[in-house]
């Protein structure tokens with residue numbers, strides 16, 4: 086079958102694969118008890134801690150077979166002990182999901198919740214840290230994919246430093262393409278996945294954590310499967326704890342090599358910024374407004390636009406899908422209100438130009454009443 090066009094995923098993961106990563110999926114069949122797997126696992130773990138210079142020593146990467154949520158749940162579950170108490174700073178779906186995890190784990194926590202379109206409420210975080218001396222960990226989301234906001238972790242991290250409380254980060258949609266100031270923000274661990282900014286396939290996720298923390302224990306894990314301490318020990322001994330997603334590991338291995346060859350996380354951020362800039366200029370020319378108002382609030386790789394009155398998400402997404410562009414809706418209360426466009430993956434600037442053309446035909450194909458701005 087000849088494809089008329091290349092399908093382009095503009096959702097925030099899984100991503101449009103490069104040919105190089107796609108080919109890695111067809112490497113040889115492999116048993117995870119072969120020495121080749123031990124080498125692959127060691128290389129992937131080392132390359133993950135090498136993505137950021139700061140984690141090249143004193144941090145370790147623990148691999149999990151599962152999606153990003155598995156890594157976040159393993160991080161929160163294992164690193165917060167039974168007698169700990171977490172402060173969750175949330176301004177979106179993913180921050181609130183961490184609170185749900187803690188509730189299920191029956192660990193005490195305080196949820197400092199902000200509106201989804203607002204920054205993290207650092208004033209309330211400061212007040213809570215001041216008044217509640219039992220708090221042992223702060224948890225936050227770096228890039229809150231709900232809206233596309235890149236949370237300002239300079240101020241949150243400074244509070245963690247000042248109170249000597251470790252910060253645990255959900256970096257699922259930022260790892261590999263945004264700055265993470267591990268030492269300055271007091272980051273003890275971050276959780277992420279293969280199939281967002283790293284451009285691998287779904288199936289492998291990971292936690293990068295301070296080596297010393299994972300050496301000590303005791304674990305706070307309330308499940309056997311998501312116990313980071315167990316996984317870490319097994320992986321240090323050369324084998325995965327359970328059957329891993331072997332082909333997804335091949336893809337991640339290649340994707341990490343590709344990231345390195347293309348200049349590392351900062352180069353990827355520049356690339357994303359270029360592509361996002363094109364999308365934002367093009368769509369603002371068509372009357373779309375950014376949900377967060379100003380593009381400075383956004384992470385490099387995602388934009389959320391308010392749907393103009395008269396244009397439903399389903400109609401827009403349906404027409405774009407016919408041309409091979411897969412966009413992404415909002416979640417929960419934002420479901421019918423916005424369209425999200427992520428530029429992760431193997432995408433080109435000229436494809437973004439075609440995308441703008443397709444948006445233009447959708448808009449011009451029907452009467453739209455633009456919101457007065």
Ligand SMILES: *Cc1c(COP(=O)(O)O)cnc(C)c1O
Nearest residue numbers: 152153154179228230255257258
């Ligand atoms: C995508 C995402 C997740 C969840 O990842 P899954 O792979 O769908 O489990 C968690 N946090 C953030 C910030 C994300 O963008």
